[in-house]
Amino acid sequence: MPALSKLGTTEWTRAKSKVKENVQEVARELLRLYSVREAAEGHPFPPDSDQPWLQELEDGFPYQETPDQQRAIDEVKADMERPRPMDRLVCGDVGYGKTEVALRAAFKCVLDQRQVAILVPTTVLALQHYNNFRERLKAYPVRVELLSRFRSEKEQKQILEDLRWAR
Numbered sequence: 634m635p636a637l638s639k640l641g642t643t644e645w646t647r648a649k650s651k652v653k654e655n656v657q658e659v660a661r662e663l664l665r666l667y668s669v670r671e672a673a674e675g676h677p678f679p680p681d682s683d684q685p686w687l688q689e690l691e692d693g694f695p696y697q698e699t700p701d702q703q704r705a706i707d708e709v710k711a712d713m714e715r716p717r718p719m720d721r722l723v724c725g726d727v728g729y730g731k732t733e734v735a736l737r738a739a740f741k742c743v744l745d746q747r748q749v750a751i752l753v754p755t756t757v758l759a760l761q762h763y764n765n766f767r768e769r770l771k772a773y774p775v776r777v778e779l780l781s782r783f784r785s786e787k788e789q790k791q792i793l794e795d796l797r798w799a800r
Contacts, residue, residue, distance in 0.1 A: 675718040684744045686773060691737060702730040709738050732765055743775050748799060756781045
């Protein structure tokens, strides 16, 4: 934490200069990082028209998508169909449909023979997502599992072992 100083003093000028240098360094690093990411090769997922089960899953959504939720879904899918790694953060308040965005993206991925992991900050949220994903995907030949403290050590080991062999 920088020490307080009076405006217009040498210490203030030095602190401003140091912050400006640090900001420029961060900006240079971000430009380098994004340049590398943009040039990196990713996996382009097929369009929705090639994945009829995805449309079926979406038609089974029991609510009307909000315009913002639909835009997020469309943008995430468009990112997934590009031949570059996706770099997107979906955020919003509780109850605004982020789980549905994630579910559709995960299912799009699984339909293309890929594995998906959803990381969440709490065990309660992990269980909620697990139950939601299991319920929504029960009609399809996919396996949904939960790794958390709600599972015994033996169950966790078995899930990880199965995951290793499913590659």
